[in-house]
Amino acid sequence: LPTLNRGNAQLQFLFVNGRPVKDRMLTGVVRAAYQDFLARDRHPMVALFVDLDPEGVDVNVHPAKTEVRFRDAGGVRGLMVSALRHALAAAGHRASTTVAGYTLGKVRAEPAPQAGFLWQAPQTGGYVQRPAMPPQSYAPRHVEEDAPEETYTPRGYVPEAAAPEAAPMARVEAGPMPVPGALAEYPLGAARAQVHETYIIAQTADGIVIVDQHAAHERLVYEAMKRQMAEGGVRRQALLIPDIVELSEDEADRVTARAEELAALGLEIEPFGPGAVAVRATPALFGEMDAAGLIRDLADDFAEYEAGLTLSERFEEVMGNMACRSSIRAGRRLTGEEMNALLRQMEATPHSGQCNHGRPTYVELKLADIERLFGRRG
Incomplete structure (x- = not known):
């Protein structure tokens, strides 16, 4: 793998x-x-x-x-x-099982910290033990949403929202938990929480799955671009107002020299005076995106290409970089529906077990492994 x-x-x-x-x-x-x-x-x-x-x-x-x-x-x-x-x-969408094994090997049970105590002599004589401070509550925190979230769509990127500093975890309240028989139909399970606005926690029939939302969505976008390229080119969406990107003259020349090849990837550009490029269309599956940032990244990439190298020889690399920039970012809070939609897409997409850089998009922990961590199994 x-x-x-x-x-x-x-x-x-x-x-x-x-x-x-x-x-x-x-x-x-x-x-x-x-x-x-x-x-x-x-x-x-x-x-x-x-x-x-x-x-x-x-x-x-x-x-x-x-x-x-x-x-x-x-x-x-x-x-x-x-x-x-x-x-x-x-x-298919499988990732290496050694990733979970390595993770479990690094986990070490640590004794719970002991609360401080004060010794106080009661009027009746002798000593009693009294906590120095009231015990801390460890009940799960429910984070209230300030505004309704945008719905995740399989077509592409949804603008990331700033994550509240005091909300490290957003819980999913998406209805009753499916019965075990229903869970068996979904290899990646049902989303139960989003941790640190970066990782999705899903419950499977026999354990849990932890998904890196950015890495997973990056792979989904990349595979969608590949499918559209095989069908004749990535579909594009025209911008109502062209996005003008300021570059150095050399960078602008490098990018506009490959305008025809970029059009096949759904990116329509043209020169806009010395040291500037006008972006008139972007890949439709990206939705709203940072076109200026993408153009600057492409200009940097093209600077490393050998003279005479056609973009078609590096389509996979260019598509991978475009998919990375357009994917859901770490720090964006997702709704339960968005998380489950991402899981279902991963199950239906080949190679979704790893991102374009070879890193796993998810780690699976079996219930038996979790029970061993807590000493419930030998």
């Missing part, structure tokens, strides 16, 4: 006809298959076994036979990239 990744390729094990090898083409195959799921500086943990006709591979390239040469390198590469992508697609 893409969530199993590292900062180097040391945990990539490659075998050809049962023999461990080091091969640049195979390493490139792995990178090509995972380019849709990981940042460029991350490397998946992989054990790859390739079996083929011995006549199709030359093992005498290196004295130690650790390097190979394929007679039909192009055919082998295409077949392997396709096979790896098929395996990744079969994972």
